[in-house]
Amino acid sequence: MGATEQPMIATVIPVLNESEYITACLDSLIAQTYPASHHMIFILDGGSSDNTAELVEEAILRSAQANGPKIELHSNLGKFVAQGRNKALELMPSTITHVLELIGHSTVDAHHLEVLVEEWSRISTMEAQQLGALGSRVLPRKGELDTVESWVEGALGSPLGSGGGQFDRFTTSAPCKIPAFVLHSRHAVVDVGGWDESFISSQDSDLSMRLAANGYALWRTPKTVVYMTKRTGLMRWLKMGHRYGFWRTKTVIKHPKRISLREYLPWLGLLVTLSLVLANMDWWVLPPMAYACVLAIEAARMSLKFGRFSMILGVPMCLFMLHVSFSVGLLDGFIRRGKAPSDRA
Numbered sequence: 001m002g003a004t005e006q007p008m009i010a011t012v013i014p015v016l017n018e019s020e021y022i023t024a025c026l027d028s029l030i031a032q033t034y035p036a037s038h039h040m041i042f043i044l045d046g047g048s049s050d051n052t053a054e055l056v057e058e059a060i061l062r063s064a065q066a067n068g069p070k071i072e073l074h075s076n077l078g079k080f081v082a083q084g085r086n087k088a089l090e091l092m093p094s095t096i097t098h099v100l101e102l103i104g105h106s107t108v109d110a111h112h113l114e115v116l117v118e119e120w121s122r123i124s125t126m127e128a129q130q131l132g133a134l135g136s137r138v139l140p141r142k143g144e145l146d147t148v149e150s151w152v153e154g155a156l157g158s159p160l161g162s163g164g165g166q167f168d169r170f171t172t173s174a175p176c177k178i179p180a181f182v183l184h185s186r187h188a189v190v191d192v193g194g195w196d197e198s199f200i201s202s203q204d205s206d207l208s209m210r211l212a213a214n215g216y217a218l219w220r221t222p223k224t225v226v227y228m229t230k231r232t233g234l235m236r237w238l239k240m241g242h243r244y245g246f247w248r249t250k251t252v253i254k255h256p257k258r259i260s261l262r263e264y265l266p267w268l269g270l271l272v273t274l275s276l277v278l279a280n281m282d283w284w285v286l287p288p289m290a291y292a293c294v295l296a297i298e299a300a301r302m303s304l305k306f307g308r309f310s311m312i313l314g315v316p317m318c319l320f321m322l323h324v325s326f327s328v329g330l331l332d333g334f335i336r337r338g339k340a341p342s343d344r345a
Contacts, residue, residue: 007097007120009034009113009183011041011069014076014084018104019050021229025104026059030068034113039069042091044076044084052104082195082203089186089194099184101204105229106181107142112224116183119173119221127175132188132216133208135179136224138166151314152230152237154302160294160319171222177258178208179220188216200338202247209255234321241322245329250338266327295319 011029015022022043029041041063043056053073060071074091076084089099098120100113116134124131140153155161162168166180182204189195192210195203208218231237245263252259269287276284295316303311 006035006038007117008095009039009098009100009117010088010092010096010186011039011100011102012044012085012088013041013102013104014044014046014081015048015052015056015104016046016079017048017050017052019048019052019055021105022052022055023059024107025102026056026063026071028107028110028112029102030059030063030066031110032069032108032113033111034117036063036067036069039113040092040096041069041071042088043071043073044088045073046076046079046084078197080197080200080203082197082199085203086194086197089189092186097186099186099189101182101184102226103181103228105141107227109225112136112226115224116221119223120183123173123217123219123221127217127219129215129217130185130188131219132185132211133179133182133218135166135176135182135218135220136226137170137220137222138180138228139225141227141229146232147308147310147314148234148237149230149232150306150308151311151318152232154299154306154308154311154315155318155322156230157302157305158298158315158319160298161322170220173219173221173223176218176220177212178205179218180204181226182208185216188214192216198338199247199250201243202251205247205251205258206254209251209258213255234318237318238321238325241325242329242332245326245331246333246336247329247338248326249330249333253333263326263330266323267330 013025018025026041032039045053045056056071056073060073063069063071072091074087076087078084078087085101100116102108116136120131120134123134140149145153156167157169166178188211189207192207192214196206199206212218231240248263269291273284273287298319299312299315302315303309
């Protein structure tokens, strides 16, 4: 991407029952400072039963009246994210050079595309490999969070909850394994065969691993932010943790280099505790006590950071739920085939 060259970008958004959020998402894209003539938006509806499609049609009219980017609404008969993105890849004109991943319950700042393009150009000049993907930071949605949302954000804001994945609060531009909400080189995506439709979830992780394996550089930058609505109910949070663990195992089976030993620490802690109990050693209380102390420290830290006293109880509860459900999901991934997620509306 040369310094004076403006790439043609297609933003691809698979949706399902996003009526609560899709208007804000599309309005944030219509308001981009990047030239509308170099930006298209593809909405792939997986069979919404609410009025998502009607709201997208309204946004199409608003964008046309404001001389904004062209928005197209298409049916995603495959229903899932990978199928939707692959269909968009087929539908977009040959002039499109880059593909941006977003979801219906997210928004971006007005300069999002402009800064991504600037960062792509800057990083490309220093990167020896061809740049295939550039991701963004993920932050909470704008506005006042309700109680459970704040607990979830507190859990994800902790190193015990975010790990090194899409919710990592990184502060410097650098290469990474799994960038989030990625601007992709269209050529790179086509070169590796697009999104793997056998992945109902974690399709982005799989794509990143295949891009890296084929010699493409993956980066992320804190200069662009995607504001994402997380789970607003504890049951959905529990199910989400299981889904993440389940599909992490599926990803690791296909890409062994994706394994992270820290994700198996809960199982290790449980095994150590059970071994001490079976050996009739009084030390068995030490691992649970150490874990409880760490949760308490994170609860206090997040409560002070967010200024919400309820986090004293909510954050350790959400962290514990995440660790349990994710760990069970890791094991479940070795046993069952994937099915549609039940933590999404």
